[in-house]
Amino acid sequence: MRAGDPRKPQLRRTAGYYQGEFQAMGSPCEVLVDTTDEKLARKLLQLVAAEAWRIEDKFSRYRAGNVVSTINESNGMPVTVDDETASLLDYAATLYELSEHRFDITSGVLRKVWVFDGSDRVPGAESIRQIMDSIGWHRVSWQRPRLRLQRGMQIDLGGIGKEYAVDRAAARISPVASCPCLINFGGDLVATGDVRLPDGWQVGIEAPDQEGAAQKLISLRSGALATSGDSRRFLLKDGIRYSHILNPLTGWPIEGAPDSVTVAADTCTQAGTLTTLAMLNGPEAEAFLQSQNVKYWCLRTPRARP
Secondary structure, X not given: OOOOOOOOOEEEEEOOEEEEEEEEOOEEEEEEEOOOOHHXXXXXXXXXXXXXXXXXXXXXXXXXXXXXXXHHOOXXXXXXXXXXXXXXXXXXXXXXXXXXXXXXXXXXXXXXXXXXXXXXXXXXXXXXXXXXHHOOHHHOEEEOOEEEOOOOOOOOOHHHHHHHHHHHHHHHHOOOOXXXXXXXXXXXXXXXXXXXXXXXXXXXXXXXOOOOOEEEEEEEOOEEEEEEEOXXXXXXXXXXXXXXXXXXXXXXXXXXXXXXXXXXXXOHHHHHHHHHHHHHOHHHHHHHXXXXXXXXXXXXXXXXXX
């Protein structure tokens, strides 16, 4: 995409289908459309990109003036939210219970002390301890549609937002066209329709220690895939690698988790939920996934960990 024009999707013909590309939610995004109709492909690309940007603008913690910003700046006062936001909050509350409190949308404030830039700047125990008083969904008053955070608390919907956006984008295009599509937002994706390609859509799972190199190749015809991992965001100090996946109960990185987990499910939201919960289970990630009776791929690279 052209510099200075981040919200102009690009479309090109390749390998028997159309490939549209754009940027959203801090990730490269694409939609592959199995059609010979360029006008239709361009229309579907615009719909997908518009939905991605709508969700980003509404729920990103980096956007001023949106619903998340209003909640995070509420200073202990209640905030009444719309139905879409309420549904996401309900879902986050359910995940909080299912994960035994390890999935917690209030834990984003840990970014104030943890900056995963590949450096060796590991925060001290005291700085982590001080911020823990601002973490915990149990401290939140939530009675739909009214939410009240204690002073100093914030929410961050990043843990479910991208997968939700993929599913919403798929829902936007389904009434418009029946041609097969693959919607991919930064590695979280869903396939719609019955792709004509002999081997389906070819989806690579990135090798944890080789950026851009696929360690596994998956043939996908329908359904969704989502991946969680720590290959790109970490700290490294004294030969020890600290994952960006944090335990909100301790404020420290989850230990013993795979480098990446990929799950196949009917929807991207389901797949993303399972990958996240698996990573939060640390060394028990694969046992958790086996108990869920889903298809999954766990990749590990021998490394020193805290």
